[in-house]
Amino acid sequence: MNYIVLSRVSWEDYEYKRMLELLPDRGEVCFAGRMTPARQRSSGIRSVTLAELYSLNAKEYTLLVSSPYWLPDVLALQPAYTVALLELCPEGEDSVLWDKYSALLAAKADLAGTTSERIYLEQNLRRKGIVYLSGDQPLSYGLLRREEQLFFLSDYEAIWNRALTELWQPPVVSGEEAGWLDIQRRHRTAFYISMCAKMPLQPSVHYLAASYLYLRGDEAASLYLAQSFELMLLHDYTDCLHSHYRFFSAIEAKKGNLEHAVRQYEITAFTAGERAKAAQMRQWLSGGEAEHELLRAEIFTVNEDGAAANEILSRLSGPEARQRLLLNYIGTFQWEKALQLYEEMEADGTAAAENTGLGGFAGIAGIAGAPEIPGLAGGTAPAFEDAVQLPVIEGTLHLLYGRRHDAIRSFLRSAGADQGARQLFAEMADMEEAVQGLRGRVMDGEEHA
Amino acid sequence: MAKSMHEPLRKASGNRLTAMMQVRNETGRYLEQVLEELSEFVDDIVIVDDGSTDGTVRLCNSFAKVSKLVTLEHSIFGREWELRKTLWDLAVSTGPDWLLSVDADEFYEDRAKQEMRRLIDQDAYDWVAFRLFDFWGGTTHYREDEHWNIHMKHTRTLVRYLPGFYYYTPRMDHHVPRLALSYAVLPGFLAELRVKHYGWALEPEELRRKYDRYMELDPEGKWGSLEQYRSILDEHPRLVEWRE
Amino acid sequence: MSYEAMDAIHTIETMNTVKAVSTERLAGRYSYLEREGLLPLPVQGGVTLVVELRHAQWSAECLRLLLRHSGSSVRLIAVPMTAEFPLQWLSEQFSGEPNLVFLPFAAGNYRVNEALAYAETSFAVLLEDRVMVSPGWLGNLLWPPIDDPAVGVVAPRSSSERGEGQEQLHFAGYSELSAYAAHILDKRQGEWRYAEVLGGSCLLIARELLLRVGGFDSSLAERRLIIADWCLRARMQGASLALSDPVYVHVLHPLEEGAVINAGNASSAAGERAYRRKWNLQDSPADAGLLQIPGDLSACLPQPVIPLGRHTAETPLVTTVVYFEENWTAADSRERQQMLQEGQSYSNIRWVWVRDSWSQSFPEFPVHERDAVITVHGEKPWLHALENISALYGSEVIVYLSASAAYDSRYIEKLVEVLQHSRADIVVSADYAAEDPGQRPGAGGTTQHLPLERIAHRSGITPGRIMKREGFFRSLALIPDPDLSVGYAGEPAGGRDKLHPSAPGGEGEGHL
Structure with a gap:
């Protein structure tokens, strides 16, 4: 497999050099940006300009992208596979813009990796293909020979290589059990459980243990969450109803105890919106199989587990399911899927404004970040996205695909008159500036001695 | 769960108020008066008697609103967590809406009694905290100084019962909170309503006896502050006159 | 202290220092050789x-x-x-x-x-x-x-x-x-x-x-x-x-x-x-996680040996115990050993030679890898070792041979076949030609004495007591454990092998 590296920084500062050495099936590797001839020789990597980049047959390449502002190029190049290396917003970058476009990049990618555990957990609740590029095991889990050099792989390096290889060689038996995703989750679980034993009074490690156990569908999740909750109380970090307590409902839903799940959610429901949701859940609870599935999806949704919710919703037919799926696609930044679904719904008449509430200004509680990892200051309630409307989504996608005029048209169409439009255009300008800035920095970057 | 799963979790009207209390050898003290006053503004009273050896139990039974009374053969005062749990479990078994945790020497001021219904017939918050005043040496003055200032903050005594909620009380032998810590994460109301605590409204010899008992139970100050225990014997505590 | 004494001490100290220095030097040289990869393995033959x-x-x-x-x-x-x-x-x-x-x-x-x-x-x-x-x-x-x-x-x-x-x-x-x-x-x-x-x-x-x-x-x-x-x-x-x-x-x-x-x-x-x-x-x-081991190994029962090498179902391993009853010269015993080993058609044999060093001269001869020589001192331990072969060497079949007896080349092979098809624990092969009338089985009721050199038995059992009988041509006899079943293997005229199983301790007929 050939690779193209789209970096956020110059070659000197590139943070994933070892990963490039360990790439599996390593054919040609190109770095979009300046490299000295010496560096190219020693690394076995070819430096390419933007023009050269576009002259390659991208269908034979896998892209390794570590900045969201490469997204327009990713969409234009149409490579065989896109691999996103997700990072927290770096110093000096606009965090709103960065987070939004990172999420879009993540949704677009075939595989994502991150060195941030927060992003790792967040992505685990949105998609399947995410690897944590860090680890705590003092052991080697693999080896790789490249010519004269023999490398040993850490656990996450072995997992990463397996994940990459499975992109072009999907495994014969695709079960979750032995898959690399579950293996890594297992390692994280074991790590946090051992941390809980070492730090029995620390609420965060218990919460993290509960999170990983939940992801693996292990019933012990509720024990660790309970322990974390108790510790929060003892430490007097009382602002944890949404960040910690509500999680009980998701765990109960996963166990199949829908009544308990609803009860736990009800306990945390105070705003008008939450109470409405709780009422709807009660109603579904007394329904049949289909209603129960909607209920489960909703519990996962309110707990920001978009992946679990979408898995259920995409299996269901019926307008209610599809409406919720649409909302979830929007919330998890799978915007192309959202538009496609919307078109299907328009075609069979289920997309009427009153059904979806999208024609108007209804606030859509999208799915934003995963539960924050609480530090000593206590957890904070997750932020809800502002209303994201379809024309805005459309416009953003047009922009990313380089269709500027269409983008402007969509933004103008989106309701909100001047205020809203101005903001959109401001963001458009910011995004274009960020893309230019990135290219300038990386492609024409100064060489370091 | 005794409370039906099909009833709404929070009712904005028609809430029953159940008082819960633990008693021990209260004859000659304030229990009778407390029960009288409670009977005016609560719907139910639930009591655990911690091994009384006097006429306390008979006294409790003489009040119609005492709907549940459990007598423990032997006092478990030294295992306060267990005592609290026994009382809680008993109270919860009656399927209550709201619970008022009362001590056998606590009196709600008139305004509080009047407001009680309004406080509980809503669905916006799940607990109410009042200002508790430690009366000292008599029933006219309360104490206010370095170690005695509980009225400067609020004490949660009135809670909505939520079936299925994760109730957590730390396992301690003394100074166990009377209600689960878990309520702290739910929205609550800090009422500027007062509760008179007569537990320290005692003659000096009785104060001294109380001091002795604390030192016997907790000589190292594991559960409470040794300095606070010692301040019980202060000759000239700072007292403030109570105004209705 | 006298000057002489001080001198002596000084000399010893100097010698010790010199020795220490030379020890250090040796260690340093050794480390050098090792680092440079100049040292061969400290063992002959790789x-x-x-x-x-x-x-x-x-x-x-x-x-x-x-x-x-x-x-x-x-x-x-x-x-x-x-x-x-x-x-x-x-x-x-x-x-x-x-x-x-x-x-x-x-x-x-x-x-x-x-x-x-x-x-x-x-x-x-x-x-x-x-x-x-x-x-x-x-x-x-x-x-x-x-x-x-x-x-x-x-x-x-x-x-x-x-x-x-x-x-x-x-x-x-x-x-x-x-x-x-x-x-x-x-x-x-x-x-x-x-x-x-x-x-x-x-x-x-x-x-x-x-x-x-x-x-x-x-x-x-x-x-x-x-x-x-x-x-x-x-x-x-x-x-x-x-x-x-x-x-x-x-x-x-x-x-x-x-x-x-x-x-x-x-x-x-x-x-x-x-x-x-x-x-x-x-x-x-x-x-869980830690490996449990017995605290006191000496209290553990001896473990059956698992054989090295190829082990197939068709040709189970046979432990063949050879004992020397008479005094053989070194040359003769070596020759006899070779004859026995090479004479048998059966392929999967572990040979065990049991000798009593006190009464037998026993030359050293080369022993193959999985074979063994058991040396004891005295007749009693010699007999005891012979009785307990199966506890020491795990294999499907145990066969006893006397160095003084004659065996045809398919002797072991036939015994193995018989044992595989019978339910008897012990099999005796009767050789009419060399038969001693007194040893004919079927005496009924009395304790049997079976000729040890004609015995084979299954694994996992101790066959019984072995005795030396004075005055008999073959001096070692097996008194089988009464709980075990004894079968007789015989070859009637015509060359077909047949087994006549008997009741425990009972009788039967047939010859091999």
């Missing part, structure tokens, strides 16, 4: 490395490193442990390698035992193909048995060793590994310690110990139990186990490692039970 092949993605590198860093006098035998292992693909990568042999996979056999049987060097190393070695690893493993000849097993430090020998490390690549290993080698030069049990991926074993203890018990399923069990049996034979602190080998771990254990594999659970049963250990869940 070492055999038996490599268990399980991890196709790692085997090639493992073998390459072994070939490169073990010195020129090693021979490698690679053994595939599963049918799926891509043996051909691997062996093609090493087709030019003279010192490397690949055994084909054969289901049902624990090939490790067979591979070890092929090893003719005085030491063998058993390792997994996930072990990555670096220069100097092998030489340094060989020192403990040289420092203390009672040491028969040595393991290096690694992440797969448990207890004190465990060292959990990760290296970015081979150069970091070899730098670390070299550093440790230097720093801990000469150190090693005794261990109660070993269970890791790399084990050096003295061949003579291997022959005494026998093979590995694969019924225990889990590798660390298989290794530990063997180590405990070795200790019961009086050998010591050692952990070599200067030697570190890097063991890779499969990603699925945790999952398999957590899944509560049925066969590994059965293996654990078997291990606990074997060593009489209580099931204590608190000790």
Whole structure:
């Protein structure tokens, strides 16, 4: 497999050099940006300009992208596979813009990796293909020979290589059990459980243990969450109803105890919106199989587990399911899927404004970040996205695909008159500036001695 | 769960108020008066008697609103967590809406009694905290100084019962909170309503006896502050006159 | 103090200093030779490395490193442990390698035992193909048995060793590994310690110990139990186990490692039970993870030997016990031994020679690998040893031969066949030609005396008491245990073998 590296920084500062050495099936590797001839020789990597980049047959390449502002190029190049290396917003970058476009990049990618555990957990609740590029095991889990050099792989390096290889060689038996995703989750679980034993009074490690156990569908999740909750109380970090307590409902839903799940959610429901949701859940609870599935999806949704919710919703037919799926696609930044679904719904008449509430200004509680990892200051309630409307989504996608005029048209169409439009255009300008800035920095970057 | 799963979790009207209390050898003290006053503004009273050896139990039974009374053969005062749990479990078994945790020497001021219904017939918050005043040496003055200032903050005594909620009380032998810590994460109301605590409204010899008992139970100050225990014997505590 | 005394002390001190300096110099020189790779292995004839092949993605590198860093006098035998292992693909990568042999996979056999049987060097190393070695690893493993000849097993430090020998490390690549290993080698030069049990991926074993203890018990399923069990049996034979602190080998771990254990594999659970049963250990869940070993090995029952080498169902291993009743000259006994060994048609025989050194002259003669010579002092222990052969040597069939008797070439073969088709515990073959009337069975009611030289019996039993009968032509007789069933094998005219089983202690007819 050939690779193209789209970096956020110059070659000197590139943070994933070892990963490039360990790439599996390593054919040609190109770095979009300046490299000295010496560096190219020693690394076995070819430096390419933007023009050269576009002259390659991208269908034979896998892209390794570590900045969201490469997204327009990713969409234009149409490579065989896109691999996103997700990072927290770096110093000096606009965090709103960065987070939004990172999420879009993540949704677009075939595989994502991150060195941030927060992003790792967040992505685990949105998609399947995410690897944590860090680890705590003092052991080697693999080896790789490249010519004269023999490398040993850490656990996450072995997992990463397996994940990459499975992109072009999907495994014969695709079960979750032995898959690399579950293996890594297992390692994280074991790590946090051992941390809980070492730090029995620390609420965060218990919460993290509960999170990983939940992801693996292990019933012990509720024990660790309970322990974390108790510790929060003892430490007097009382602002944890949404960040910690509500999680009980998701765990109960996963166990199949829908009544308990609803009860736990009800306990945390105070705003008008939450109470409405709780009422709807009660109603579904007394329904049949289909209603129960909607209920489960909703519990996962309110707990920001978009992946679990979408898995259920995409299996269901019926307008209610599809409406919720649409909302979830929007919330998890799978915007192309959202538009496609919307078109299907328009075609069979289920997309009427009153059904979806999208024609108007209804606030859509999208799915934003995963539960924050609480530090000593206590957890904070997750932020809800502002209303994201379809024309805005459309416009953003047009922009990313380089269709500027269409983008402007969509933004103008989106309701909100001047205020809203101005903001959109401001963001458009910011995004274009960020893309230019990135290219300038990386492609024409100064060489370091 | 005794409370039906099909009833709404929070009712904005028609809430029953159940008082819960633990008693021990209260004859000659304030229990009778407390029960009288409670009977005016609560719907139910639930009591655990911690091994009384006097006429306390008979006294409790003489009040119609005492709907549940459990007598423990032997006092478990030294295992306060267990005592609290026994009382809680008993109270919860009656399927209550709201619970008022009362001590056998606590009196709600008139305004509080009047407001009680309004406080509980809503669905916006799940607990109410009042200002508790430690009366000292008599029933006219309360104490206010370095170690005695509980009225400067609020004490949660009135809670909505939520079936299925994760109730957590730390396992301690003394100074166990009377209600689960878990309520702290739910929205609550800090009422500027007062509760008179007569537990320290005692003659000096009785104060001294109380001091002795604390030192016997907790000589190292594991559960409470040794300095606070010692301040019980202060000759000239700072007292403030109570105004209705 | 007198001046003379002071002078003397001064001289001694100077001598000691000089000695200390020269000792230091020697150590320095030795370290130099080692670092430069100028030292040969401290053992004659080289070492055999038996490599268990399980991890196709790692085997090639493992073998390459072994070939490169073990010195020129090693021979490698690679053994595939599963049918799926891509043996051909691997062996093609090493087709030019003279010192490397690949055994084909054969289901049902624990090939490790067979591979070890092929090893003719005085030491063998058993390792997994996930072990990555670096220069100097092998030489340094060989020192403990040289420092203390009672040491028969040595393991290096690694992440797969448990207890004190465990060292959990990760290296970015081979150069970091070899730098670390070299550093440790230097720093801990000469150190090693005794261990109660070993269970890791790399084990050096003295061949003579291997022959005494026998093979590995694969019924225990889990590798660390298989290794530990063997180590405990070795200790019961009086050998010591050692952990070599200067030697570190890097063991890779499969990603699925945790999952398999957590899944509560049925066969590994059965293996654990078997291990606990074997060593009489209580099931204590608190000790999960740690390897349980019996506290007092001397209190444990002797373990049956698991044979090395090939073991197939069609030709089960037969332990043939030969005893010399009369005094044979050295030359004659050697000749007799050779005749017996070469005379038999049956292929799978372990020969055991039992001699009483007090009354028999017994020349030394070469004994093959799995054969044994048991030497006792005195008639009573001699008889006792003969009675208890099956406890010492596990095999399907035990056959007794007297050096003084005559046997046709298919004698053992026919006995084995008879035993396989009968339900008798003991089989007597009657040879009419040499029959002693007094020895005819069927006397009825009285204690039987069976001619020992005509006896064969199944494994797992002690046949009975063996007595010396004065005045009889054949002096050793077996009084069979009354609970055992005795069958008679005979050959009527026409040459067909027939078995006439009898009731326990009862009668029957027939001859072989």
